[in-house]
Amino acid sequence: MTQTRVFPRRFVLRAAAGTAAATMMANSGSAVASLAGQQWQLTREPGGARHLKVGWDEWAVPTVSAKDEFDVTYGVGYVQARTNAREILDIYGRARGGAAALWGPDYLAEDEFTIQLGLHTKTDLWTRAQKPKTLARVRAFCEGFNAACSENAELGGDRREILPVTPRDIIAHLLRASTRFTTLDSQGLAFPPDQFTNTVGSNGWAVSGGRSTTGHAMLVINPHLVWRGYQRFFEMRTRHPGRDFHGVTLLGLPWQQMGYSPAVGWGHTVNPVPNMSVYDLNLSGNRYLYNGRQRRLKVTEHRVEVRGAEPVTVVERHSVHGPVVTAPDGTDVAVRIAGVLHHPATSALESWWRLSFATSVQELFKVHDGAPLPLFNMIAADALGSIGALYCGTPPVRAHGDFDDSKRRLPGDDPKWLWRRVHQASRMPRVINPESGWVQNCNETPWLYTDPPLPAEDWPSAIAPSVDQVDDFRPIASRRWLKAQKKISPEQLLGLKFSKRALLADVVLDELLAAATGETDLEDAVQVLTAWDRRANQDSEGYVLFYLWSMQNLSGIGDKTLFRCAAEPGGLPTGLADPAAAVATLRDAKAILLGTGAPLDASVGQVVSLGDGPDAIPGDGGSGLVGVLKAFEIMPTADGFKKVLGDTWVSLVQFRPVGETTAESVLVYGNATEPGAPPSKSQYAVWASDRLRT
Structure with a gap:
């Protein structure tokens, strides 16, 4: 809980109109930083009449309170700088597209991405599209951020060249993040694939x-x-008259993207909305064929300075379809990205602000329909007892083909494949108060939000995968559990979220062990997996071996060729289609594991730790690929394993009549990265023990 004792000295932050300057008028920043659990009273000038309060709890989670929205967002900028200035300045530097000139060759790929997709021009478009009040709030955030950095010359470390930050930096960051999420490309059609592409997602339940x-x-x-x-x-929690909201924001954005008020709350999961189309151009020099005619690419050369190296020329190319990039296989392709680069959902930032004022699930969805987000699912609940799920975004209106066309390269010469309109947000799939009494999503198709599934034929075609295209075991584990419950308690719901049962093992492990028995070189592996408890607890010996075997069968799990059959679309598969091939990949997994120097019976807690130094604790949780709902993804390296991603913020909100709603949360990695930030207790141990902060 935040302590209410007021720090006895007042800090007056002088933010001259239109500038980023600020001067500390009382104690030093280091004195302030020692006051976790206290309140800071700030006065934002000009005039000295606008007061803010910042209360810090023992986890360095701030509550920013003020008289209006502009002072609140000023305070948000201030506290983000005090806790994460260097991280945020690094993000803004990448979003500007000139990071290599400041920080060297390691940042060149980021600059190339920005240039080749034309994000400089699109940032200008997105900035011009913001409502005046949105920009005023963003400007206040920048003033607060710059003020904190001005009063404390240590904040930001070796990234202070970016200062002062401006509203354009925030919009550029939002656009870049949206573009990165939208261009996740597991097949490498246009961008380098990543084996964890399909794992970047989330869970949500109501x-x-x-x-x-x-x-x-x-x-x-x-x-x-x-x-x-x-x-x-x-x-953070932010409060001013008419708004009281607790939630999380991506670092460097000025208000929350998900969370809860006393009346309503929502979370996001990444959805499979097919915003990106990839076109094969068959280029000849800078010419391509379209609709029976040769056309020229629009080409612009950019000279990119690189600190410590020679300048590099990066070529920006555009066809009638959109930006042209070179895919990992060397093919030049064009990309067209709905909601981001084409028919952009520039209302996203304002939408998140307006969502926080909603008083019901129905109102949340209405806000989105009027100010859509470019992607994500929304899982929501309110104090009236209602729940709902919404497929956010404005995907392309495709006159031809189906959803699978978003997973292949389209003929760039045929105009029938070039979409020119997007669907209205109000036409996206949704459900409110289903008969089942629950909604859920683990990044799968919206048709499986609840049970029975939503009828896909009631919604526009080609906007989502079919129910038989579920490509990991999380949604199967989630739906099986929910359907089996008559009533659900808060403790049971949290238990579902922290489930570490590897459902995939229940499907394949017995047959895998039977097929591997008798293989002399796999006797030890068979013994390890026979003794394994089929969970991903920190001490579940054998989990890492099974996980690596699963990674060797990643494509077979995704397209279901690993299995004999599935009982029903979206249901649980049965058995191994090719036991001999499964044994061969077990042999590969064993070699990979031993190659890292880990023992064959390694648990996740043996190969990866959480935190540093004497406070480090064993890792816990596992991969969604195998059906574990407590997410913790790792990958082997030449000298061990490294953390990749996993649970970030977990919040259990129990709604009550307005004013009595309660919540418990944990932000796994903590709220601060900056040296000298308000001290805080580590949250790793809370999460590792399957608990939330109380």
């Missing part, structure tokens, strides 16, 4: 008042993202 043992709605918010960079979250 239970209605009628299905809950409390008689009130419950919500679990559970995004899984990378624990650093533009995907890292910051937790």
Whole structure:
């Protein structure tokens, strides 16, 4: 809980109009930083009449209170700088597209991405599209951030060249993050694939008042993202008359993207909305064929300075379809990205602000329909007992083909494949108060939000995968559990979220062991997996071997060729289609594991730790690929294993009549990265023990 004792000295922050200057008028920043659990009283000038309060709890989660929205967002900028200035300045530097000139060749790929997709021009478009009041709030955030950095010359470290930050930096960051999420490309059609592409996602659950043992709605918010960079979250509560909201924002954005008020709450999961289309151009020099005629690419050369190296020329190319990039296989392709680069959802930032004022699930969805987000699912609940799920975005209107066309290269010469319109947000799939009394999503198709599934034929075609294209075991584990419950308590719902059972093992392990028995070189592996408890607890010996075997069968799990059959679309598969091939990949997994120097019976807690130094604790949780809902993704390296991504913010919200809503949360990696930030207790141990902060 935040302590209410007021720090006895007042800090007056002088922010001259239109500038980023600020001067500390009382104690030093280091004195302030020692005051976790206290309140800071700030006066924002000009005039000295606008007061803010910042209260810090023992986890360095701030509550920013003020008289209006502009002072609140000023305070948000201030506290983000005090806790994460260097991380945020690094993010802004990448978003500007000139990071290599400041920080060297390691940043050149980021600059190339920005230039080749034309993000400089699109940032200008997005900035011009913001409402005046949106920009005023963003400007106040920048003033607060710059003020904190001005008063403390240590903040930001070796990234202070970026200062002062401006509203354009925030919009550029939002656009870049949206573009990065939208261009996740597991098949390498246009961008380098990543084996964890399909794991960047999240879980979300909502239970209605009628299905809950409390008689009130419950919500679990559970995004899984990378624990650093533009995907890292910051937790805060912000309050001014008419708005009281607790949640998380991506570092460097000025208000929350998910969370809860006393009346309503929502979480996001990454959805499979097919915003990106990839076109094969068959280039001849800078010419391509379209609709029976030769056309020229629009080509612009950019000279990119690189610190410590020679300048590099980066070529920006555009066809009638969109930006042209060179795919990993060397093919030149064009990309067209709905909601981001084409028919952009420039309302996203304002939408998140307006969502926080909603008083019901129905109102949340209405806000989105008027100010859409470019992607994500929304899982929501409210104090009236209602729940709902919404497929956010404005995907392309495709005159031809189906959803699978978003997973292949389209003929760039045929105009029938070039979409020119997007669907209205109001036409996207949704469900409110289903008969089942629950909604859920683990990044799969929206048709499986609840049970029975939503009828896909009731919604526009080609906007989502079919129910038989579920490509990991999380949604199967989630839906099986929910369907088996008559009533659901808060403790049971949290237990589902922290489930570490590897459902894939229940499907394949017995047959894998039977097929591997008798293979002399696999006797030890068979012994390890026979003794394994089929979980991903920190001490579950054998999990890492099974996980590596699963990674060797990644494509077979995704397209279901690993299995004999599935009982029903979206249901649980049965058995191994080719036991001999499965044994061969077990042999590969054993070699990979031993090659890292880890023992064959390694648990996740043996190969990866959470935290540093004497406070480090064993890792816990596992991969969604195998059906573990407590997300913790690792990967082998030449000298061991490294953390990749996993649970970030977990929040269990128990709604009550307005004013009595309660919540418990944990931000796994903590709220601060900056040296000299307000001290805080580590949250790793809370999460590792399957608990939330109380």
